[in-house]
Amino acid sequence: VWENVVLPLDLTGKLNGHGNERAAEMLQAVGLLNRRGAFPDRLSGGEQQRVAIARALVHDPLVVLADEPTGNLDEETGKSILALVDRLTRGAGKNLILVTHSAEAAGYADRVVTLRDGKFDEQHAPWQGD
Structure with missing residues (x-):
């Protein structure tokens, strides 16, 4: 989950302290901060959609x-x-x-x-x- 959400930040060179904070904020916003270490095959369809939402919004x-x-x-x-x-x-x-x-x-x-x-x-x- 975490790697999936921070990917856009990493690709744009913005994976730093603020970027990590932003990723945590987005995972908290979609209710998945506690699942940040989970692999995709361990997530429900709804959880996978919420990860995609966090990834889409993480770079503002x-x-x-x-x-x-x-x-x-x-x-x-x-x-x-x-x-x-x-x-x-x-x-x-x-x-x-x-x-x-x-x-x-x-x-x-x-x-x-x-x-x-x-x-x-x-x-x-x-x-x-x-």
């Missing part, structure tokens, strides 16, 4: 891209992940671009753009799926 990006972040999760875990992503991005003033087939996931958006028959169709939240 302005824009976060999320492609089907709840696609392989059960409904309850999916809701938890969406609430977590919303809290960590919106609360920090980040922009989130979320790709999803889920009307519930799209409901977290301020703006929804759908692709229908090869054309973009913009709707504003609250979005009502069909």
Whole structure:
């Protein structure tokens, strides 16, 4: 878990005291600081998604891209992940671009753009799926 989260910091030369602090903060934010030594095969699907969220946010990006972040999760875990992503991005003033087939996931958006028959169709939240 730890190596997975600090990878972006290591690749950008920012794995220092502050980088380690930031990684610990992100793991704490997603509720996995106590699992920092765990291997991926010992994590549930929801825990793996939370590690991916921590990794995506650890280097403090302005824009976060999320492609089907709840696609392989059960409904309850999916809701938890969406609430977590919303809290960590919106609360920090980040922009989130979320790709999803889920009307519930799209409901977290301020703006929804759908692709229908090869054309973009913009709707504003609250979005009502069909």
